[in-house]
Amino acid sequence: MKKLLPILFLIVGLGAGAGAGVFLGPTGAKGDKAETAETENKKDDKGKSEAKAKPEKAKDETPTGSEYVKLPKQFVIPIVTKDHISALATVSLSLETVEGSTDAVYSKEPKLRDMFLQVLFDHANMGGFDGAFTRPDNLAPLRKALNDVARNELGDIVKDVLIVDIARQDT
Incomplete structure (x- = not known):
């Protein structure tokens, strides 16, 4: 049995x-x-x-001629209050670019990550990840700064920087 x-x-x-x-x-x-x-x-x-x-469209293609390039690793940002780390914020980013520019983005990825991290650190130091950090008026300056940095580095191939995921973990 x-x-x-x-x-x-x-x-x-x-x-x-x-x-x-x-x-x-x-x-x-x-x-x-x-x-x-x-x-x-x-x-x-x-x-x-x-x-x-019928030929099928590629999964990354969109009717607007855009391509989405996901940066492979999350950004981890320490949130410091009174000289100690009180929380960690994690952010995942993607770039909306013109078609055929994936290789250009990946070739500049280390430089982009460095520049994005600096923007995210500045945002954290200004209190951007405190309180209701996901409100649109709190994320608007971050979005603008990330877009400016991406366009300065890659030029007109960048249409937008998308915040795909954002979270905060208090320690």
Whole structure:
């Protein structure tokens, strides 16, 4: 009986998973529409129907001609009060750039990280991460400073600097 119980649990678990997949998965009608959207029927000279696949857009492409370059590591900013670290703020940034400029951003990443860190340290020293630090009027000067630094370093290829994630951990 002890050897049969794990096998029974495995069979019940697989059945429940399969049932949930069928129940929560796409229905036949939606699947047919998705398949129709991917292919189009085109008749050749003899009247035969032939399926032609539509090219898919790359995941990073947007209709506006922008590309989003995520900086790979978070920025960790110490928040100092009365000569000791009272909290840490973490910020994740991405850059909205013109298409085809990913390599230019990554080639200047160390310089950009240094400049962004200086802006973030200045913001922390001015009390930017104190209180309700996620309010729009508190983040506006930070966004402007980050944009200015990015445009000074990379030029017109930078459209915007996006704050993707921001958090504060009190110590």
